[in-house]
Amino acid sequence: MADYTSIGEVLAVDGLSDEATFPDATITEAIDWAEELIDRYTGTSWVYKAFSVTLSGNGRRAIRLTDDEGHPVLYPRSITTATESGVSIADFSGWALFPDGLVVRDDASWGSSSVGRNIVVAGTAGFSVSAPEDIGWCARTLARQYAIDLVSRIPDRALQIQNDFGTVQLTQASSHPDRPTSLPDVNARLSRRRQRPDSAAF
Numbered sequence: 001m002a003d004y005t006s007i008g009e010v011l012a013v014d015g016l017s018d019e020a021t022f023p024d025a026t027i028t029e030a031i032d033w034a035e036e037l038i039d040r041y042t043g044t045s046w047v048y049k050a051f052s053v054t055l056s057g058n059g060r061r062a063i064r065l066t067d068d069e070g071h072p073v074l075y076p077r078s079i080t081t082a083t084e085s086g087v088s089i090a091d092f093s094g095w096a097l098f099p100d101g102l103v104v105r106d107d108a109s110w111g112s113s114s115v116g117r118n119i120v121v122a123g124t125a126g127f128s129v130s131a132p133e134d135i136g137w138c139a140r141t142l143a144r145q146y147a148i149d150l151v152s153r154i155p156d157r158a159l160q161i162q163n164d165f166g167t168v169q170l171t172q173a174s175s176h177p178d179r180p181t182s183l184p185d186v187n188a189r190l191s192r193r194r195q196r197p198d199s200a201a202f
Contacts, residue, residue, distance in 0.1 A: 003047045004131040004139035013144045034142035041180040043195040044074040046135045048126040056116035063110045065101040072101035072197045079123040100197040134189045
C-alpha cells in the first residue's frame, strides 16, 4: 500500500541501512503489514481509499456502509457507483454522506430483497488526503520492527539469551485488546487515534 510511509523513510530509520539484508521487497512487505494493522486497529483508513460493499436493502432512505465483517466504512467521501438488485442507480449526486458511514438518499428508499445483499455501493473513504504525522510515525516504526524481526536470530518466545556480557532477561509482550503491538509508544498513539462510528467526525 505504502500510503502512510515510504521505503526511503523506513530505511532512514536507524538499523536498516544494509540493503542486502533489507531489500525493497522486504520493506514493502513490512509497510503493507504495518498499514493493515493500523487500519484494522484504529477502525479506518487514514487516507482516501477505494471501497466496495454489498449490503441488504432496508426499505429506508438511510443505510450504513459496512464491510463483509460488519465493520463500518468510516469517513465516506464520494460514491462512484451504486446498484440495487442489479440495476444501476443513475444519479447519486444529492446523497448525503456522514462520517459514521451512513448514506442518505434524496430520491428514494433502499429497496429490500427477500434474499438480501442486493445493494452494491462503491466509492472512496478515508480520514484525509494524506496520513497524519503520528500515523506515519507508527507505520515507519512498525515496519522497522517487522523487518528486523524477519532476520532476528532471537526466537519470538525467548525469555533470556546468553552473550558476552552474561544472561540477558527478555520481556514478553502481553496480549491485550488495547495493546495491538509490543511497542508501548506505538500503542499509545494508535489508541488515541482509534475510531468508532459514534466518534467519527470530519
